[in-house]
Amino acid sequence: MYRYDEFDHQFVRERTAQFRDQAERRLRGELTEDEFRPLRLMNGLYLQLHAYMLRVAIPYGTLSGRQMRQLAMIADKYDKGYGHFTTRQNIQYNWIKLEETADILGHLADVEMHAIQTSGNCIRNVTTDHWAGAAADEIADPRPVGELLRQWSSLHPEFSYLPRKFKIAVTGAPHDRAAVKVHDIGLRLHRNAEGKVGWEVIVGGGQGRTPMIGVTVRDFLPEHELIAYLEAIMRVYNLYGRRDNKYKARIKILVHELGAERFKAEVEAEYARKPQASTEVEERELARIAAYFAPPPFERLPRWSAAFEEARLAQPDFARWARNNLAAHKVDGYTIVNISLKPEGGIPGDATGDQMRLMAQLAETYSHDELRVSHAQNIVLPHVKKDDVFAVWQALDAAALATPNYGLAGDIIACPGLDYCALATARSIPVAQSISRKFADIGRQEEIGQIKINISGCINACGHHHVGHIGILGLDKKGEEFYQITLGGSSAEHSSIGTILGPGFAGHEVADAIDKILETYLKIREPGEEFIAAYRRVGPKPFKEALYAAA
Amino acid sequence: MTTTEKGQIVTANRLRDGIAVFLTRSGEWSEAIDDAVLALEPEAAAGLEQRARLAEQACLVTGSYLVDAERRAGQVRAAHIRERMRALGPTVRPDLGKQAEGKANSFAAPEGV
Amino acid sequence: MPLLKNNALVSDTWLVLGNDDVLPATGDVIVPFARLLRDFESLSRRSGKLGVVFANVDRAETLATFLPRLSAVVLHFSAFNDGRAYSLARQLREFGYRGEIRATGNVLPDQLQFMLQVGFDAFEIGDRFPLQVWQAASKQMSLAYQRGLFRRSAESEIWTERHTDAEPWLEQPHAG
Numbered sequence: 001m002y003r004y005d006e007f008d009h010q011f012v013r014e015r016t017a018q019f020r021d022q023a024e025r026r027l028r029g030e031l032t033e034d035e036f037r038p039l040r041l042m043n044g045l046y047l048q049l050h051a052y053m054l055r056v057a058i059p060y061g062t063l064s065g066r067q068m069r070q071l072a073m074i075a076d077k078y079d080k081g082y083g084h085f086t087t088r089q090n091i092q093y094n095w096i097k098l099e100e101t102a103d104i105l106g107h108l109a110d111v112e113m114h115a116i117q118t119s120g121n122c123i124r125n126v127t128t129d130h131w132a133g134a135a136a137d138e139i140a141d142p143r144p145v146g147e148l149l150r151q152w153s154s155l156h157p158e159f160s161y162l163p164r165k166f167k168i169a170v171t172g173a174p175h176d177r178a179a180v181k182v183h184d185i186g187l188r189l190h191r192n193a194e195g196k197v198g199w200e201v202i203v204g205g206g207q208g209r210t211p212m213i214g215v216t217v218r219d220f221l222p223e224h225e226l227i228a229y230l231e232a233i234m235r236v237y238n239l240y241g242r243r244d245n246k247y248k249a250r251i252k253i254l255v256h257e258l259g260a261e262r263f264k265a266e267v268e269a270e271y272a273r274k275p276q277a278s279t280e281v282e283e284r285e286l287a288r289i290a291a292y293f294a295p296p297p298f299e300r301l302p303r304w305s306a307a308f309e310e311a312r313l314a315q316p317d318f319a320r321w322a323r324n325n326l327a328a329h330k331v332d333g334y335t336i337v338n339i340s341l342k343p344e345g346g347i348p349g350d351a352t353g354d355q356m357r358l359m360a361q362l363a364e365t366y367s368h369d370e371l372r373v374s375h376a377q378n379i380v381l382p383h384v385k386k387d388d389v390f391a392v393w394q395a396l397d398a399a400a401l402a403t404p405n406y407g408l409a410g411d412i413i414a415c416p417g418l419d420y421c422a423l424a425t426a427r428s429i430p431v432a433q434s435i436s437r438k439f440a441d442i443g444r445q446e447e448i449g450q451i452k453i454n455i456s457g458c459i460n461a462c463g464h465h466h467v468g469h470i471g472i473l474g475l476d477k478k479g480e481e482f483y484q485i486t487l488g489g490s491s492a493e494h495s496s497i498g499t500i501l502g503p504g505f506a507g508h509e510v511a512d513a514i515d516k517i518l519e520t521y522l523k524i525r526e527p528g529e530e531f532i533a534a535y536r537r538v539g540p541k542p543f544k545e546a547l548y549a550a551a
Numbered sequence: 552m553t554t555t556e557k558g559q560i561v562t563a564n565r566l567r568d569g570i571a572v573f574l575t576r577s578g579e580w581s582e583a584i585d586d587a588v589l590a591l592e593p594e595a596a597a598g599l600e601q602r603a604r605l606a607e608q609a610c611l612v613t614g615s616y617l618v619d620a621e622r623r624a625g626q627v628r629a630a631h632i633r634e635r636m637r638a639l640g641p642t643v644r645p646d647l648g649k650q651a652e653g654k655a656n657s658f659a660a661p662e663g664v
Numbered sequence: 665m666p667l668l669k670n671n672a673l674v675s676d677t678w679l680v681l682g683n684d685d686v687l688p689a690t691g692d693v694i695v696p697f698a699r700l701l702r703d704f705e706s707l708s709r710r711s712g713k714l715g716v717v718f719a720n721v722d723r724a725e726t727l728a729t730f731l732p733r734l735s736a737v738v739l740h741f742s743a744f745n746d747g748r749a750y751s752l753a754r755q756l757r758e759f760g761y762r763g764e765i766r767a768t769g770n771v772l773p774d775q776l777q778f779m780l781q782v783g784f785d786a787f788e789i790g791d792r793f794p795l796q797v798w799q800a801a802s803k804q805m806s807l808a809y810q811r812g813l814f815r816r817s818a819e820s821e822i823w824t825e826r827h828t829d830a831e832p833w834l835e836q837p838h839a840g
């Protein structure tokens with residue numbers, strides 16, 4: 001894992017002091033709210049329905065046990081004992097006081113964390129594959145580039161007042177778990193015919209009001225050119241992105257309005273025009289960072305663990321959880337443990353301070369002191385020995401963290417929605433809870449298999465509903481909440497945007513509608529066919545019929 | 552039968568901690584929506600807005616605005632679900648927020664999903 | 665209106681002219697870009713210094729050929745969060761322009777440091793904030809990760825510091 005050196009420490013300390021000064025000036029009335037708002041947003045502080053909300057960056061979703069403990073401490077001391085892990089691999093606290101925020105930022109700085117640029121019209125926290133460095137299918141760990149981009153984008157003087165927010169995702173594996181095609185910039189590592197690695201640069205994907213799949217502007221960019229090339233893209237966007245309409249200000253609209261070819265030509269012209277510095281420093285910096293991400297000292301173990309197999313036979317509950325919540329590790333004898341933060345009827349992504357501390361302790365004891373936050377709002381222990389998995393499960397089970405529904409119908413993504421969010425048009429969490437209760441039977445969830453149900457409480461799409469196999473969007477119709485259902489979205493390597501199925505539903509009708517959709521799938525699927533594949537084969541018709549057939 | 556009065560109240564967030572608050576008859580800001588002063592006429596509402604602006608200038612609150620509401624038997628209920636949420640706390644955590652602190656009444660509750 | 669330059673207030677000696685204002689025989693003038701295009705001949709024959717007001721929808725490369733003759737470029741912020749001028753200023757510096765780059769309009773202390781880093785060196789600051797606030801704001805951060813900024817004497821570039829024995833970034837003109 002990356003560790004701060006004295007520069008990083010000083011940088012974050014100075015930033016915290018700067019925010020403390022700004023907050024004090026605001027409280028004294030020397031700054032108006034209009035002047036202060038962008039300053040607090042660039043430090044992750046929102047004003048929500050009930051209080052301030054602080055969004056803390058978890059760069060590329062990676063955390064140490066110590067950092068997780070600090071997040072727990074903040075939850076207990078400055079919030080109401082819990083935090084919410086988000087679809088952007090961040091954590092949010094819902095009950096924060098402005099007058100305490102600088103202190104919290106100080107506590108974060110103590111453990112090499114910050115809230116810089118978790119909001120505002122700037123480059124946001126870089127996200128990546130939550131299995132980075134562990135996944136069996138990975139070409140290379142994308143996190144060194146993630147860290148390089150974190151540093152480069154932090155308080156970038158030229159790109160802090162962009163037309164709109166800007167999100168970058170990075171993946172180093174052929175199976176895309178970072179959704180690189182639906183980000184402002186997506187970077188995908190791949191190997192060319194000669195076996196060299198380079199980056200595909202994808203621009204202009206996005207969700208929100210106008211979901212779009214990004215276009216490739218460079219197929220194979222050498223790693224040391226990344227920073228200079230991204231500067232050219234950012235400059236073109238900063239200069240020519242629309243600022244007249246906030247709904248048309250994302251880079252996807254610029255790419256769309258200019259056309260991919262003209263956009264590309266603008267970027268290439270800017271790239272050619274910029275004074276070409278030597279990239280030696282960037283190369284050396286990347287090498288310096290990469291050394292921190294050297295794999296932990298894995299033991300040489302047999303692929304097969306007797307302890308693990310015995311526990312599976314002895315304990316059906318463990319066997320079920322192991323079947324659903326483990327993923328293949330690149331090293332024999334190890335596995336990736338996915339901790340579901342989606343208990344039946346629970347709030348997706350919420351964890352209490354105690355749960356955070358337990359996960360921290362498990363990471364320290366069993367996972368080389370590493371945790372990950374996934375964009376599906378779950379926590380990952382990336383490097384667990386198969387021999388230890390049973391002990392991990394027992395500890396999780398005792399803390400109500402062993403829900404065996406990873407990747408299944410109960411593993412629902414939901415944004416905070418109208419229960420917390422000032423921008424929401426409808427609630428998301430209660431809908432997730434009702435669906436989760438409807439599918440309480442894990443046996444039924446297993447029969448249905450891999451499915452992504454994503455819920456957003458407004459068109460901003462923080463719940464990624466456009467790329468859910470089943471997407472649910474909460475809207476407001478004359479003061480009443482109602483929900484639109486889309487089918488066929490995906491954020492994986494064959495990305496697609498879901499299509500609206502028909503008229504919306506009242507909140508209490510949604511779970512039944514999802515039930516009908518999944519019943520229909522069970523009827524029409526071919527052996528072994530996942531929901532998304534079946535949908536792509538048959539299209540929306542049978543689902544429409546099931547939902548809207550004359551009663 | 553109790554009568555129902557319809558009108559507007561002023562709400563804002565307290566600057567130092569962001570808590571949703573409501574302007575009262577005495578010009579204070581209360582966390583409890585039932586304390587809110589209800590303006591029955593547009594002129595009265597404009598007067599409340601003016602008082603809220605002064606409170607913003609004094610750095611007590613921020614982002615004030617008028618909200619449609621009704622009062623019945625001493626209890627105030629905002630017309631829109633969003634405002635009822637602010638008056639209560641998150642519906643998914645009845646153990647937290649004003650609803651748990653005795654600062655809200657069930658009259659204000661949004662209907663469940 | 666006085667200008668903030670090098671953290672001190674200095675008086676503005678430039679005359680800002682519209683498209684059709686009479687051109688005085690002597691003195692330093694700032695003209696709109698359209699006038700620069702129209703009257704470049706006569707403007708360059710004058711003895712005083714020449715500056716231009718450049719809109720943030722204009723393209724920096726259209727100004728490139730005039731830069732050797734210019735001593736001031738004024739970039740206007742209609743709103744502090746319209747960030748186009750940050751890129752324009754940096755582009756001008758990358759073109760090798762060494763004259764003044766002045767920020768006017770909605771210029772606030774909390775954006776001052778970013779402006780300095782991309783190459784602005786003169787600021788029309790009005791009287792909304794006291795001078796001390798501006799002076800403090802210009803040095804809140806002593807470090808920057810990005811390379812190729814324009815105040816290397818003021819902030820250290822972290823990556824450059826970490827690898828000081830590496831080849832230096834292409835020499836940049838320093839503002840001011």
Ligand code: SF4
Pocket residue numbers: 415416417418421422423424425456457458459460461462463
């Ligand atoms: S999707 Fe809308 S309601 Fe949900 S968190 Fe984002 S802005 Fe809030």
